[in-house]
Amino acid sequence: MxxxxxxxxxxxxxxxxxxxxxxxxxxxxxxxxxxxxxxxxxxxxxxxxxxxxxxxxxxxxxxxxxxFQLDNYEEVKQVFELRITLNSNPERYKSLFPEISDELYQCMILVCMGFTIEEIVNREKEKTAELIRKQIEDLKSTYAVDFLSDLRVFFMIRLKLDQAKHG
The missing domain is CATH 1.10.10 (Arc Repressor Mutant, subunit A)
Incomplete structure (x- = not known):
């Protein structure tokens, strides 16, 4: 057969x-x-x-x-999963990050989805590359991470914990 x-x-x-x-x-x-x-x-x-x-x-x-301007192949997997997850309605996860502003959350979503600073500026017309860099530094400082890959991992962990909590 x-x-x-x-x-x-x-x-x-x-x-x-x-x-x-x-x-x-x-x-x-x-x-x-x-x-x-x-x-x-x-x-x-x-x-x-x-x-x-x-x-x-x-x-x-x-x-x-x-x-995607990523450092390694593991980040490729992260970006795939996060872009698929966040594509349709990223705002539904905002409550998982009450410690940051809506603007920082929007920046984090785009960074976690693997968009470069230039791509974020193209999407967010009112923002400059300098502002995006500052927001990324604020996110890294808030969550005590050195690398964007760590920010993606942190985001994924919060998603998984929320999924486990809600079954």
Whole structure:
């Protein structure tokens, strides 16, 4: 009996339109790579599923990392999960962060979703790069973190704790 592998590139491409608008900076192949990588698959298995080499998979992951200006491949997974989670209604999580202003929360959402300072300025027309940098420093100071990746982890932990609390 012949079955279609649900993780094949061909099958995933059929469903990519559901999230392609969340990641407009990625090609369809990069988005398939991102989905598989963020699901925990290793490059050799991803290569088998996509019918490309492990080296090509690593190249795609590196391109994604560079596009998001991230420091490592683990951050790529964080950005994927947070952008999917926060895309539709980020304001519903504001109550998890009562210690910061609405403006800082908005900045944190965009940073956690992997947007660069330039992209945030383009989205938030009334804000300058200097203001965004200051807000990022305020967030890092408030939460005693040195890196944006730590801010993303902190955000994810609060989300998970809230999900556990509400079942």
């Amino acid at each position: 012949y079955t279609i592998n649900p993780l094949s590139k061909k099958n995933l491409l059929l469903h990519i339109h559901k999230i392609s608008n969340i990641f407009p900076e990625l090609t369809s192949t990069e988005l398939v790579t991102l989905m598989l990588h963020s699901s925990g698959l290793k490059p050799p298995r991803m290569g088998e599923l996509m019918s490309i080499s492990k080296k090509t998979i690593n190249s795609h992951i590196e391109n994604i990392r560079v596009k």
